[in-house]
Amino acid sequence: MLDALRVLRDTASGVDLPADVARNASLDIERLSGLLKPYLVADTLQAAGRTPGIGGRAHALLPMVHVDEADDNRLVGHVTFGRYYLGGFGAAHGGAIPLMFDEIMGRLSNAVGRPMARTAYLNVNFRAITPIDVRLRVEVRHDREEGRKRFLTAALYDGETVTADATALFITLKPGQR
Numbered sequence: 462m463l464d465a466l467r468v469l470r471d472t473a474s475g476v477d478l479p480a481d482v483a484r485n486a487s488l489d490i491e492r493l494s495g496l497l498k499p500y501l502v503a504d505t506l507q508a509a510g511r512t513p514g515i516g517g518r519a520h521a522l523l524p525m526v527h528v529d530e531a532d533d534n535r536l537v538g539h540v541t542f543g544r545y546y547l548g549g550f551g552a553a554h555g556g557a558i559p560l561m562f563d564e565i566m567g568r569l570s571n572a573v574g575r576p577m578a579r580t581a582y583l584n585v586n587f588r589a590i591t592p593i594d595v596r597l598r599v600e601v602r603h604d605r606e607e608g609r610k611r612f613l614t615a616a617l618y619d620g621e622t623v624t625a626d627a628t629a630l631f632i633t634l635k636p637g638q639r
């Protein structure tokens with residue numbers, strides 16, 4: 462369903478519809494929302510964001526990063542920003558890139574039994590245009606830990622060109638910390 466939703470999102474972002482088609486599409490989308498509403502649950506029980514086995518943790522907002530290689534301290538994956546993430550002139554929106562970094566750096570930070578941590582800062586440099594509809598490579602490194610602090614770095618590549626890079630600090634949550 463989420464794959465279909467992502468296709469809908471990309472398609473809806475790219476069209477310019479006549480009013481009658483837009484009206485009919487709205488009715489169909491409202492009908493689908495009605496079909497799902499009886500299954501709303503508490504946020505601690507929802508599948509979205511809580512299902513690691515499904516791409517993008519089943520979270521519809523997230524650009525889907527496919528992991529190609531990973532060990533305890535390094536991860537390499539690929540991601541394609543679809544039309545939904547277009548900022549302008551063929552480039553991904555500047556907000557979509559930190560979103561992708563936060564997710565994939567957070568995943569490595571929390572991997573291999575490391576206790577849950579939260580992003581304290583995420584600094585992103587936009588080095589070149591990040592094109593949409595192009596398969597890009599993302600590399601993440603868990604560089605070091607100092608007490609509760611975990612320092613990670615990441616870079617996004619279009620071929621050999623770094624389009625963006627990031628440094629982040631994740632802080633291990635204390636027992637019972639929300």
Ligand SMILES: CCCCCCCCCCCCCC(=O)SCCNC(=O)CCNC(=O)[C@H](O)C(C)(C)COP(=O)(O)OP(=O)(O)OC[C@H]1O[C@@H](n2cnc3c(N)ncnc32)[C@H](O)[C@@H]1OP(=O)(O)O
Nearest residue numbers: 510511512513563564567568571579580581582610630632
């Ligand atoms: C069900 C399955 C799901 C699985 C999902 C898994 C994948 C998930 C992937 C999802 C990924 C998405 C993840 C997300 O998006 S997480 C969502 C985005 N992040 C937040 O909402 C975080 C909000 N902030 C906080 O909650 C607190 O501030 C935290 C918990 C971060 C720290 O507050 P806490 O009270 O606990 O600690 P502390 O203040 O004593 O600080 C401790 C130390 O850290 C240093 N410090 C703190 N901040 C900064 C800073 N900005 N720059 C530099 N340093 C900083 C500080 O000086 C101190 O250092 P020292 O004095 O000890 O030397």
